[in-house]
Amino acid sequence: MHYLVTGGAGFIGSNLVDHLLARGFRVTAFDNLSTGFEQFLTEARKNPNFRLICGDLLDRQALTDAMRGVDFVCHLAANADVRFGTEHPNKDLEQNTIATFNVLEAMRQNGTQRIAFASTGSIYGEPETFPTPETAPFPVQTSLYGASKLACEGLIQAYCEGFGFRSWIFRFVSILGERYTHGHVFDFSHKLSCDPTRLEILGDGKQRKSYLYVHDCIDAIFTALDKADGKVNIFNLGRPDVVEVKTSAGIISDTLGVSPEFSFTGGERGWIGDSPFILLDIAKITSLGWQPRHSIQDAIVRTTQWLKANQWVYEIRK
Amino acid sequence: MHYLVTGGAGFIGSNLVDHLLARGFRVTAFDNLSTGFEQFLTEARKNPNFRLICGDLLDRQALTDAMRGVDFVCHLAANADVRFGTEHPNKDLEQNTIATFNVLEAMRQNGTQRIAFASTGSIYGEPETFPTPETAPFPVQTSLYGASKLACEGLIQAYCEGFGFRSWIFRFVSILGERYTHGHVFDFSHKLSCDPTRLEILGDGKQRKSYLYVHDCIDAIFTALDKADGKVNIFNLGRPDVVEVKTSAGIISDTLGVSPEFSFTGGERGWIGDSPFILLDIAKITSLGWQPRHSIQDAIVRTTQWLKANQWVYEIRK
The missing domain is CATH 3.90.25.10 (UDP-galactose 4-epimerase, domain 1)
Structure with missing residues (x-):
């Protein structure tokens, strides 16, 4: 199995890379190093199953080339800056929405059909139900970041219906841990x-x-990938x-x-x-046997x- | 009051232009005439309160110029081709998501803060509740068209929170009538x-x-604009x-x-x-006194x- 991890030099991405390598998989990290650090991949680089491609998701050709032979995409790259969204609204559009579209198109061109996506609990806006379940009432967005992640989720879901993709969408609380x-x-x-x-x-x-500790988060991701096999699998990830x-x-x-x-x-x-x-509400993921x-x-x-x-x-x- | 109607030469847009002019408002229609027809504006052009600007929403400068002095935007322009979305996935991204972002940015640059948006019932995907209310459980998208309209709604909502905009979002069933x-x-x-x-x-x-008749649809829009004054006002429009x-x-x-x-x-x-x-479910709009x-x-x-x-x-x- 060959995984491509976008944002593979970032906080969650580099931790995920290490876990995937430890499980014996081949891993390509794709990262423009704008907020990721090569230092986070020091251990990974010692593994012959690993390669880092320094590229930008807005460069469709580079991305399509990097996707060759990839079986599964973990799409973690994003502008994760919730707080300063209103200072540069185009950043969320470009680095989240358009970048995700490019990932999906690169997958389609290469026949890669499985994707895990790092979404966010911010997508629920200011919900009225706590804890907030995946099936909460249709939310109203309150941040450009949340709006862009919503756009990404919608695109991924439509590719599942239209092109036979399968997806695992994770709505994270804030993640903490090493490399944060x-x-x-x-x-x-x-x-x-x-x-x-x-x-x-x-x-x-x-x-x-x-908040959720990064290694708990990655355990939850693996649990969902192992045990959920619907067309579109959506999970909240957090703590109770x-x-x-x-x-x-x-x-x-x-x-x-x-x-x-x-x-x-x-x-x-x-x-x-x-x-x-x-x-x-993390009842759905815990029902698969995962616990933080x-x-x-x-x-x-x-x-x-x-x-x-x-x-x-x-x-x-x- | 000066209204700008994107897609003003289209089916719903040109009918809306006629209604706005009949109410004595100043109206700018902005349309690239890719699917709209100048013929639909024959009557409007006789009115000195009307102007047509042939321009594309992907041309940010033309749009920003057209927005000068505009008080209210009715954003109807879209790739409305639900059926052939999978043949050209970029069309929904560009003509719906990115175009809507451009409309919002042009508004922001001109200090225009009110927007009515033509969304769609397709945004509910394949819901489990019928009739489907605005507060249906968080939907899963089943078309690129629905996904792009979802992205637009999210952007508009985030601009309301981040930049003090006010919005009226209408989730239409299919509209029928003259100029269809x-x-x-x-x-x-x-x-x-x-x-x-x-x-x-x-x-x-x-x-x-x-299905809903176009003049009933426009009556409903005016009802909502007259009577709903929240920050984000979302209404299903259809028939029972x-x-x-x-x-x-x-x-x-x-x-x-x-x-x-x-x-x-x-x-x-x-x-x-x-x-x-x-x-x-049209209970929300009918509670304001509108009936088809x-x-x-x-x-x-x-x-x-x-x-x-x-x-x-x-x-x-x-």
């Missing part, structure tokens, strides 16, 4: 590495969100609990051994499109420890 | 004008679909009943005064992505009569 390079744990750890005496928190700090942002800030501070004074910018949302409460093994606290601690030991990512990520 | 130039009534009437002795019907002829395709074929034949022999290609669906049953005034039969008869009297559209539409 954006999001609130990154921001807080980075800020505290510069000034350990104070920490500004966006919103009122009471935003409640669910949440943490408040200010509690998380406390865990991060403790892990770093600092005691900052917290200040809050105020308001229920950290930014436009921020969802003050994210809790996904790491608590949110554990995931935050491990992430913070990794960031502390790898401060070079603060430098590169300006 | 594609869909099964067009195809059947056209085929029967060539050979009145036989008619091939795609599928088993038992597909049940709801359906007709079987083979019954419709009988009405068309009777109206044309011909007695063809029907044959069926078989199968529950006319084509890949065809939905065998479309019936939308024309039966499906009446709409089919009027459409067929118009096509019979305007056979030039068969010649131009190859």
Whole structure:
């Protein structure tokens, strides 16, 4: 089996690459290294079953060439910047919607028909049902990021119906763990590495969100690929609990051994499109036998420890 | 009030232009005339409040220029070809998703913040609930057309949240009436004008679909614009009943005064992505006081009569 992982040099992508190689598969990572790091693939590169192709998903020809002989695509590459969507609306359109269209077309040209896709819980907008199931009422989008992931899901589903593809669509909560390079744990750890005496928190700090440890996430993906065989398989991936942002800030501070004074910018949302409460119903994936093994606290601690030991990512990520 | 109607030379668009002008508004029609007809705007052109701009929505500069001074956008332009989506998947992406993004960006640059959008009941895929309400469970897309309209809805909603826009999104059943130039009534009437002795019907002829007469549709749009003032206002537009395709074929034949022999290609669906049953729940729009005034039969008869009297559209539409 030959897997192509888009965004294979990124946080979740590079961890997935390592897991696929450990299972003995051939793996091609396709990444433009705009937010991914070659350093994350140091171990992978020692494996003869691995190759990295530095290319952009907007380059249809390069992508089509890279897809040759590929059996299965794990499409993780994306503009994952939820917060600054309104500063450059074209980024979500191009790097998510159009890039996904290009992936599907490259697959079609090569006869590759199976795809796993990293979608998001943001696709539910601000739902009224908690925990939010996959069959929640037709949502209204509240961010350009969520809207673009919705567009990607729709495209993938239509290719399944129109061209005989099969898909596994995963709606993630925020993922934490080794190689994590954006999001609130990154921001807080980075800020505290510069000034350990104070920490500004966006919103009122009471935003409640669910988090999942990256290796739990990848276990869940493998469980779904092994056990779900419908035409379109959609799964929420998360944990059954949440943490408040200010509690998380406390865990991060403790892990770093600092005691900052917290200040809050105020308001229920950290930014436009921020969802003050994210809790996904994970009954569907757990019914297949998967369970998360790491608590949110554990995931935050491990992430913070990794960031502390790898401060070079603060430098590169300006 | 100055309205810009994209697809203003099309079937629904040109009818909407006439209604807006009759209400005394200033109207700009923006159309690339790829499937619209200047002939549909003959009356409109006599009105000094009207102008037609021949331009393409993929031409961002032309669109931005056309948007100057516009208060309200009615975005109807689209690739509305549901059936042949799989023959050219890029068409739905470009003419629907990317075109809609361009409309939103042109609005943003001009400070125009209100938009009405022609979406589709196809967005519900193959729902399990009939009649299907706006809050149906999160659907799975079954056509590239539906997927692209879903992408457009998401973009519009995200612009409402991110940039203070307000939107009225209408999920149509198939619309019938004067200036109708594609869909099964067009195809059947056209085929029967060539050979009145036989008619091939795609599928088993038992597909049940709801239809709405174009002037009822426009009345509903005005009702929603007048009475709904949320940030994102979503309405199904249709009738509370359906007709079987083979019954419709009988009405068309009777109206044309011909007695063809029907044959069926078989199968529950006319084509890949065809939905065998479309019936939308219209309780939300009727709660605002709107009711359809024309039966499906009446709409089919009027459409067929118009096509019979305007056979030039068969010649131009190859």
